[in-house]
Amino acid sequence: xxxxxxxxxxxxxxxxxxxxxxxxxxxxxxxxxxxxxxxxxxxxxxxxxxxxxxxxxxxxxxxxxxxxxxxxxxxxxxxxxxxxxxxxxxxxxxxxxxxxxxxxxxxxxxxxxxxxxxxxxxxxxxxxxxxxxxxxxxxxxxxxxxxxxxxxxxxxxxxxxxxxxxxxxxxxxxxxxxxxxxxxxxxxxxxxxxxxxxxxxxxxxxxxxxxxxxxxxxxxxxxxxxxxxxxxxxxxxxxxxxxxxxxxxxxxxxxxxxxxxxxxxxxxxxxxxxxxxxxxxxxxxxxxxxxxxxxxxxxxxxxxxxxxxxxxxxxxxxxxxxxxxxxxxxxxxxxxxxxxxxxxxxxxxxxxxxxxxxxxxxxxxxxxxxxxxxxxxxxxxxxxxxxxxxxxxxxxxxxxxxxxxxxxxxxxxxxxxxxxxxxxxxxxxxxxxxxxxxxxxxxxxxxxxxxxxxxxxxxxxxxxxxxxxxxxxxxxxxxxxxx
Ligand code: ADP
Numbered sequence: 459x460x461x462x463x464x465x466x467x468x469x470x471x472x473x474x475x476x477x478x479x480x481x482x483x484x485x486x487x488x489x490x491x492x493x494x495x496x497x498x499x500x501x502x503x504x505x506x507x508x509x510x511x512x513x514x515x516x517x518x519x520x521x522x523x524x525x526x527x528x529x530x531x532x533x534x535x536x537x538x539x540x541x542x543x544x545x546x547x548x549x550x551x552x553x554x555x556x557x558x559x560x561x562x563x564x565x566x567x568x569x570x571x572x573x574x575x576x577x578x579x580x581x582x583x584x585x586x587x588x589x590x591x592x593x594x595x596x597x598x599x600x601x602x603x604x605x606x607x608x609x610x611x612x613x614x615x616x617x618x619x620x621x622x623x624x625x626x627x628x629x630x631x632x633x634x635x636x637x638x639x640x641x642x643x644x645x646x647x648x649x650x651x652x653x654x655x656x657x658x659x660x661x662x663x664x665x666x667x668x669x670x671x672x673x674x675x676x677x678x679x680x681x682x683x684x685x686x687x688x689x690x691x692x693x694x695x696x697x698x699x700x701x702x703x704x705x706x707x708x709x710x711x712x713x714x715x716x717x718x719x720x721x722x723x724x725x726x727x728x729x730x731x732x733x734x735x736x737x738x739x740x741x742x743x744x745x746x747x748x749x750x751x752x753x754x755x756x757x758x759x760x761x762x763x764x765x766x767x768x769x770x771x772x773x774x775x776x777x778x779x780x781x782x783x784x785x786x787x788x789x790x791x792x793x794x795x796x797x798x799x800x801x802x803x804x805x806x807x808x809x810x811x812x813x814x815x816x817x818x819x820x821x822x823x824x825x826x827x828x829x830x831x832x833x834x835x836x837x838x839x840x841x842x843x844x845x846x847x848x849x850x851x852x853x854x855x856x857x858x859x860x861x862x863x864x865x866x867x868x869x870x871x872x873x874x875x876x877x878x879x880x881x882x883x884x885x886x887x888x889x890x891x892x893x894x895x896x897x898x899x900x901x902x903x904x905x906x907x908x909x910x911x912x913x914x915x916x917x918x919x920x921x922x923x924x925x926x927x928x929x930x931x932x933x934x935x936x937x938x939x940x941x
Contacts, residue, residue: 459497459554461547468648469498472655473507474514475662480669481506486641491557491788491824492778500644503669508636508677511665515607515634516683518662523604523632527581534578534630537657541571541622541650548618548649550780555643556617557787557824558742559779570622570650572906573922577626580927584631597938602931604632605709606685609678611671611699613691614790615745617643621650623910623921624688624711625664631930633686634663636678640691642790644668679703686710686930690747693870693915711919711929713747713911715844716872719865720750720901721887723858724758726877727899732766734901735850738875740774740828743786744848745794747916748873748895748904751844752834753852754861760854764832767850768814774828776819788824789847795824798847804839805831805851815848842868858883866892871914875901894920 461467469485470477479485480501487496501507522530541548549563558566589598608628612620621637628635639647644666651666667674678684679702689699690713703710720738722731738750755763779787789795795818802816815829826848834840834851841853855861865874874893878884888896894912897903904910909920919929 459550461550463544463547466544466547466649466652467498467551467645468652469500471501471503471507471648471666471668472651472661473503473665473667474510475518475660478507480504486669488555488642488645490554491790494823497554498645500648500668503667504673505677508667508674509681511636511667512607512677512681512683514662515636515665518660519604519607519632519634522634522660522663527584530630530632531578531581533658534574534581534626537654537659538571538575538578540653540657541567541574544653548646551649552617552643552646553779553787555645556614557779557790559784559787562742563779566616566619569904569906570616570619573619573622573626576906576922577630577927580627580924581630583924584927584931593939595939595941597941599936599938601934601936603934605930605932606633607683608633608635608686608688608930609684610635610637611675611678611687611689611691612637612639612647614640614642615742615747617646618650620690621647627921627927628688628930629659629663631927633930636665636667636684638667638671638674638678641668641671675699676702679708680705682706684708688919688929689713696917709929711921712917713919713921714872714915714917715870716747716912716916717751717842717844717868717870718748718873718875719752719754721754721861721865721874721876722756722759722763723876723878723880723883724756725879725883726759727879728759728763728766730899731763731877732770734875734877734897734899735767736770736774736901738897738901739850740771740786740848743789743826745790745846747844749846750850750875750901752841753850754855754864755852756861757854757856760852764813764830764852768830771814771828771830771850776825776827777821786828786848789826791824794847795826798826798829798845798849801840801843801845801847801849802829802831805834808837809833809835810838810851844870858887862887862890866890869915870912872912872916873897873903
């Protein structure tokens with residue numbers, strides 16, 4: 459990998475203000491999912507290093523909180539600028555460990571940086587309140603204070619942005635943060651930290667601990683100094699972490715799995731719906747928690763939509779993300795490939811018809827053919843579970859009422875999408891969908907200006923927007939008597 463700034467490729471972790479190896483000296487290898495090659499090793503840390511990071515964060519945080527919001531904002535703003543100045547290198551590191559095409563990786567760096575910029579601005583707008591008091595001799599003031607030392611556990615599908623989205627509001631609010639990145643993609647996290655320190659962030663305020671998930675996770679969830687955990691990842695792991703946090707009553711933000719419906723009504727603009735479907739389903743090779751998982755197409759346009767989608771999907775180019783023109787990188791690992799294979803086999807065994815793809819790609823490794831299956835039905839696994847891969851399963855529906863029941867028939871509630879040009883239907887359906895986010899006539903909804911998050915078992919809390927900083931603040935009520 460050729461980098462303009464080789465110092466961004468780190469093999470040590472910033473823990474308690476210093477770049478160090480694991481106490482044990484052990485390492486874990488980071489591999490390129492497009493080639494299977496080892497790119498670098500990172501420390502295999504555990505509870506002891508995590509504890510030191512937490513203690514140092516607590517001590518450092520006092521000084522950070524004594525700075526004005528404007529001073530904190532200036533550091534975050536510089537960090538944002540450095541992220542953009544190093545966008546090419548950060549994207550190269552990201553693609554090499556995660557596999558997404560370089561153009562998407564560059565997009566992720568800009569997207570992650572946008573959260574740092576946004577929360578640099580929001581740092582200055584943490585307002586309080588005054589409340590008419592319950593007695594003439596009293597006054598009531600509400601202030602909002604940083605919650606304290608925070609922890610983030612993040613996934614491999616957005617190795618940069620999922621950290622930026624948490625660290626931005628935490629640091630803006632005056633908190634410290636300890637990050638445990640996914641072991642498949644730690645290099646992006648380490649590069650992010652290196653630039654934070656270049657921007658002037660006190661190093662002990664932001665530690666990155668790579669290594670054993672259960673050991674680091676147990677310390678982060680069990681240590682009473684940690685006031686809050688923000689997690690993005692699978693619902694299964696999220697539930698386990700929630701249970702672990704119960705012992706010390708931590709606040710949590712949980713951004714978990716989804717099972718997004720993508721709905722096309724008879725009156726939709728079909729070409730726009732196909733564009734949205736490609737963006738929503740095949741971005742990151744289907745590995746985002748807001749990816750369309752169940753396509754519900756109204757009977758009148760079912761075949762027409764399927765035909766148009768097949769033409770568009772056939773144009774997707776699979777390959778190593780560093781090569782020009784590629785828009786489908788590899789899946790992250792063998793486990794991910796097996797899940798997609800399993801969902802396709804299950805769909806075909808339950809009456810599905812293969813329209814396109816369906817197999818591992820001839821390139822090997824994690825590469826998979828973009829796939830479409832028609833005649834999907836409720837018996838199939840894809841109706842209930844997130845595939846997290848390039849499979850579009852097309853279900854059919856007749857009426858709006860039937861559709862609403864089908865779309866909401868899941869324990870998940872993250873993203874949903876629908877296409878319609880009937881204004882009455884747009885309102886009815888948008889209000890009836892039990893999801894935290896609804897894309898209407900668009901397949902792309904993520905932005906730092908809007909609240910990202912789910913309902914039901916898809917999560918707790920919101921990231922981004924004017925609401926996002928609330929997850930890192932506590933309300934304090936001051937009752938002033940004797941007036
Ligand atoms: P995925 O299946 O997409 O890899 P996970 O939820 O397993 O999603 O992983 C998301 C993040 O959670 C990763 O950083 C992973 O290392 C971490 N993780 C997984 N299991 C645990 C655990 N028991 N305790 C703490 N962190 C965990």
